[in-house]
Amino acid sequence: MRYLPLSPSDRSAMLGVIGAATIDDLFVDVPHAARRDQPVDLPYHQAELAVERALSAMAGRNRTAGQGPFFCGAGAYRHHIPATVDHIIQRSEFLTSYTPYQPEIAQGTLQYLFEFQTQVAALTGMEVANASMYDGSTATAEAAMMAARVTRRGKAVLSGGLHPHYARTVETLAKVAGVAVHRLDAAIDGEAAVLEAIDADTACVVVQTPNLFGTVTDVTAIAAAAQAKGALLIVVVTEVVSLGLLKSPGEMGADIVVAEGQSIGNGLNFGGPYVGLFTAREKYVRQMPGRLCGETVDADGRRGFVLTLSTREQHIRRDKATSNICTNSGLCALAFTIHMSLLGEVGLRKLAAINHAKARELRDGLMGVPGVEILTERFFNEIAIRVPTDAAALVETLAGQDILAGVPVSRLSPKGGMDDVLLVCATETTTSSDIAALVAALKGAF
Amino acid sequence: MRYLPLSPSDRSAMLGVIGAATIDDLFVDVPHAARRDQPVDLPYHQAELAVERALSAMAGRNRTAGQGPFFCGAGAYRHHIPATVDHIIQRSEFLTSYTPYQPEIAQGTLQYLFEFQTQVAALTGMEVANASMYDGSTATAEAAMMAARVTRRGKAVLSGGLHPHYARTVETLAKVAGVAVHRLDAAIDGEAAVLEAIDADTACVVVQTPNLFGTVTDVTAIAAAAQAKGALLIVVVTEVVSLGLLKSPGEMGADIVVAEGQSIGNGLNFGGPYVGLFTAREKYVRQMPGRLCGETVDADGRRGFVLTLSTREQHIRRDKATSNICTNSGLCALAFTIHMSLLGEVGLRKLAAINHAKARELRDGLMGVPGVEILTERFFNEIAIRVPTDAAALVETLAGQDILAGVPVSRLSPKGGMDDVLLVCATETTTSSDIAALVAALKGAF
């Protein structure tokens, strides 16, 4: 067994040192009824070649995004990731290290976390960022809980543009945490409607921009109005590349900004692992969930970094912690940081501009398809369209023609009354011929 | 331009320090007629995504060995390479370092070279091995030249089982070095015939086992007879996995053993880069080509390794050097060493046994095809068969059915009179259903 270094003779020598006759002697504390002498009913060990074949066969039964025209977004975006990123994150010293609890021999991880926090804060326009959450949806749920702690209020208002998976994640957690959730009806362009739902017990309003339908919203007024009523504004971003083009939530007055960071440095991976970004105003830092990396010095006066303010965390505060999170998305954060370091401001702005231009090209193409109605007015790289048929069925048909046409809203909200709405997205990986193929296929589809 | 760190302002600041007005001032020594102010007539720089697409498209126009039944060998063998190998050779410290001329900061490379030399010597049963050659064919040519130096004789006798590309490589070099080459006619099982061609001016006889046709030969008697006549025996191995099963050339008395090491740790790569193994009896060490790594100590008495005996080499001895080789196959040697460390003797022997068993299975299957004649009697993992048609045309036909049926001898020796002979090979990557597919296709082919 290739992963096990002990040889039979090692094993008996070691049992000798221990003073045990057999390995069973070390399992004496296990109740007899539960001890299994024989392996469980599963296949036995296999050669690397055999495992590789079995998994490759499964992989071969999936249609990859890169294989042909592809327009899916809705919270997960296909971007080109420079080869440098994947090379670096596979370095043993990053890949096979643990959480940097011993800073003297973990400066590699700690310094990139500090850089990550700085980049995330800059990107969102916020004051402090943590060292990552599981993903955008769980970050959103934690943000709502944090708002409740900060405001000591019991209600969260969710916009109708918030990604339905995010909304349901918030609802699931809020329910047991005793926070009431008021979720508005789906609306293509209605983030501001959250204001009407604020009452004296509202801890936060949660809006998304670009929202599920691709609509971009200036939240400045929402921020001011919410704060005036004592509620925090939480802004959710599921496509962080947009922040290369769009005014940041921080500039617009958000109190907490959470985001899905996957678009930078991380592949689609069928939904995970992704990387949640969590940022807030500095005054709320002690209420934030997750790890924080901070700057300090060593005994020789050299600059160094450590995990800090951990008196918020479960391993110190236990049932008084701000969150139960422990393992986060370290390596995905590294991928994010590397990709962002490569891009820089110059590259990010240009990448965002390309995405937007591609989406305009897509929108223009779709405008030429009889029966298709463009629903999203102000967008970044994704729009909602109305089709004269069931969108899910249409997507299935086009998949048969090797075109992945986008995400039907019904996939996310099965009973949302938007069965004819389709979300289509374009990024720098979308080509003009992809768009032409979609347009042609749609023309033939109804 | 992503690989160039200098910014325009860096450039002008630097020109200032240099005291040059423009970059052209630094190119003053170039004759005016040859200075080009405009880029040459080739495409301009492209984004990583665009390059990746262009190259992937080309890659997509090749039928990969792993895509379906595959039986090609004839000097390049498809084996499974553990993922660990490719991971390690991509580490920056190995991939992006130079020849280890500064041993204090190159012990990583030097130690693996020492391990490589030791493994190669053990595998071939020889006393000393060098730090690699370009590939098996150039190693063979260098071996013949070395034999001429050692014996001060002027003729090399090549067996009819020596790979034709190797033979032609020897001939090309021998011609200008003033060494006469006597190359015997192709023979399925005739390595011993070299003995008859030895005369008083014969520096070496070159035999191959397993030879081009897969035939395995005990060279003990050849060694003794050649040495009795004052000639060296050079043994060529193109499939080093065979040495896990077969008596080593060293045990059988060879003076020089050269081999293609690709089978261990290195992929097919359409023919290169591969790794040449070069070994000899210790007494000939100062006549060997290529780099040698040796053990020593540092100023604190710690063990360390250095490149040594370089007074044989071109950078010291210039026109008196044993060879002109400089850059060799370092990283391929590393891949070899890692794969061999994983295998160990236990794994290598088993791998070889599997290869042999697969080839027997293949042979047995082909025996059932009417019209096919098995030509090779004692084989490792490859055999020659006679088919009742032109072998090259047959291979082309079967390729149309997505079966790569092997290598026609006419591909290597176009006028060799063996147009109906096909070389077929099986390794641990060959499945029973691959073999069944080939057998079925052959049954339908003539």
Place this chain on the structure above:
Amino acid sequence: MSMNSVGRPTRPTLVATVPGAIPATLGGGRGLLQDEALIFERDGWDSSGVDLPEPSSDAFDLGDLLRTAPIGLPGLSEPETMRHYVRLSQKNHAIDLALYPLGSCTMKHNPRLNEKMARLPGFADVHPLQPQSTVQGALELMDQLAHWLMTLTGMSAVAMSPKAGAHGELCGLLAIRAAHEARGDARKRVLVPTSAHGTNPATAAFVGYGVVEIAQTADGRVDIADLAAKLGPDVAAIMVTNPNTCGLFERDVIEIAELVHAAGAYFYCDGANFNAIVGRVRPGDLGVDAMHINLHKTFSTPHGGGGPGSGPVVLSAALAPFAPTPFVVKRGEAFELVEYREGEAAQAFGRLCAFHGQMGMYVRALSYMLSHGADGLKQVAEDAVLNANYIKARLSGVMSAAFVGPCMHEALFDDHWLEGTGITTLDFAKAMIDEGFHPMTMYFPLVVHGAMLIEPTETESKAELDRFCDVLLLLAGAAKAGDVDRFKGAPFHAPLRRLDETLAARKPRLRWRPELSTDVAAE
């Protein structure tokens, strides 16, 4: 091309280095160890390490929404980026460098086959919301992994989506809560042993339960009497780690389960330590109702400097109906994702996150399981336990083991043996760094004074264990002999010396700011 002295071999004077005689370098260099500034401290505000084509249109349609102020993100050319991160990486310890004996963390070898498989485009380049007909292979993989997990644990169902252990705890407690609520039996409290990992009480509190601690016996197990006393109609669940955080198997686990079930509560097992028993003991046979499995521990997906992980939760028949969406079911030959509260998921307690969980980790874990097989996984548990007991045996003469009798996959020591030396567990740990080892888990579990929790895992060779034990015994000898400076000042040989955590917490600097770029040490 380079050579020493025109090709003539050179010979140094063979004089060993006198430490004090080593000259400090002029530029601050330390041989191969490169100092490295932050990316913000170089002049990269106008640079980039990517080439991109010009966009085909402008973005003026976005008007006021456009970002005009500088963002503050430096760009580095590709060579600079590579060098920056490679330099940083070399300041880390890693499992690929040496033993990483963090108790409770299961730092085992991460096979690169798994990395390769996770990067197959068929897994890595697939969107979570593609039509299900186009991702049958991905769903099959999830289904197969689920089958392995259920078979290895002997449980009825598994919720795949939790993204780490703590998220799995959340999942389990939410299922328990839903089960109680379905019976109209809202309960308010969860029992947690004092030795529990911090995530256990934190999760219970997060889910709205009051946390009640249960005492531990002198031999490091749950105090059954205390448990019995604290059980009652208000108790929703007990959360027990087994093997527990003292590295011991809860001998009375079946009795515990019976007591808990008799009280109408559920048995949540923290499965972080499953590595000790995988393939040898099925938690389902012990009466467990829910257990998370850290794929990033037992099933070798890499820790990645803190994540990502994956924490599927196996569930008993009683809890299975409440599993969150989504999950995979097989209908005929086709795999299907159940994504909403309908059909099989009618009683689902909700959704834990967007999409379907940590696919990248699933691929790695299944690759590992297929490689090891049922026989290999059993051997994993045995070798993990053997290695821990070997360390315990070798060190017990000098260091004080916290409990007598065999341990499971980790050996726990207290700091009793350091009494009077003036050296603390922390000091001892930092001296280990100089010797080339990562320290063990310290000061956890809380029930043991100055705890040192050593988990070697099964992927350590006897030679490495011996090297480790030899060094610990030498250090212990030095500690007892009063060689205090070696410990108090340690580490001396690491990239940095001990860091000032108090300063970091008192004046938090959580991101780089231009105005603060003067030397922090100046304060």
Place this chain on the structure above:
Amino acid sequence: MSMNSVGRPTRPTLVATVPGAIPATLGGGRGLLQDEALIFERDGWDSSGVDLPEPSSDAFDLGDLLRTAPIGLPGLSEPETMRHYVRLSQKNHAIDLALYPLGSCTMKHNPRLNEKMARLPGFADVHPLQPQSTVQGALELMDQLAHWLMTLTGMSAVAMSPKAGAHGELCGLLAIRAAHEARGDARKRVLVPTSAHGTNPATAAFVGYGVVEIAQTADGRVDIADLAAKLGPDVAAIMVTNPNTCGLFERDVIEIAELVHAAGAYFYCDGANFNAIVGRVRPGDLGVDAMHINLHKTFSTPHGGGGPGSGPVVLSAALAPFAPTPFVVKRGEAFELVEYREGEAAQAFGRLCAFHGQMGMYVRALSYMLSHGADGLKQVAEDAVLNANYIKARLSGVMSAAFVGPCMHEALFDDHWLEGTGITTLDFAKAMIDEGFHPMTMYFPLVVHGAMLIEPTETESKAELDRFCDVLLLLAGAAKAGDVDRFKGAPFHAPLRRLDETLAARKPRLRWRPELSTDVAAE
């Protein structure tokens, strides 16, 4: 899970390390730097790091041919293998760690895109002898790379198969020899400047030519008068490196070519330094007949600790007919390999190796070329030359430049400036190691006393160049101030101190042997 001191942040005493006060470790550890024995020195004779199925039949048919004696190859489990090589790797300097200013070696950034492309199964998993109809993409790639090389050099043909620079020299001289022989004009000698790289005379001798050295002028170029005097009916070729190994462009290159051609000889150009002029000067415009191009220098394929490389040779119209087999031609839409001396290859001088050359390197080089494009490659040359001149300008005040005037891609210094210090070029170089830099090429070219040849390449940032120059100036200051120990004893901070090369050469130990495993130092 691990924490310092029960979660309370700790603060070290802020006392800087006194070098002499650093205690040596007890186990010999040095923090993160791991000592590592040879694979033969552990107990791996019966182990393996692979799992393989049982063979389906025995091998008794091979009878006496079977290997029965032990082979002597240890096997390591996968975790041990990984750790062994990762530990070793950290003892290397690398371009990814810092400037690697080896003159004549062009240690530039190696883009990882190239690595990724070379690993596409369509390139990596293709057999060289598959039917050509199944490898059209591979042949297309070779054809495209050939097109780029011919266009960049302005030459008529290119022989792709040479496996490195020296192999390319062999190719070029064989073509020249064949061209002479085709005219019945067997010539016997090759002219080589004294400053040439060792491979030049070695290759000429290998091909059976007598080597005649040509003198160099005081300004570091070929002495035309000496050349003219030595040219004659017996001279087959001249081998000139341009830019030459002093880092200078051969001003009179066109005149040289004319002289050589007038004498019926060919002009072989060693293209190792093509990086200085790529995209800016076409060797074809200079009268060159043959030139090898090290793809592993100019076109960024990685050096890999010594190889593999690739050395395609571009040829003038005069030499093109003699190019070796194989080569790619396009017939209609199809690409075809000409593998034998027939058709276009009727006059081919032969074959240089099995198969078709270094495909893996071709993919990387083309990936690099497409990325940079014609505009980027021109910039490469300019930045490479700019960086070298910047170093030259910054250091010239203190160190003695070998020649006046601008250099090309590398700056050459001699050891004049060290006179009287007792410090040699070698000593100086070893002190650079302590400061974190790889030494420059030393004692080459031979025409300059104590040569120091510094080639930064274009992929170094100004910041890194400044860091490098700052350190060199500090070191130079120390040298001149008589701080001899810093140099004589250096390196102090590297994994090893200076090695005894004399011992290695006098008592060669070229492989591990069980009987010699006692400490070599004991001798």
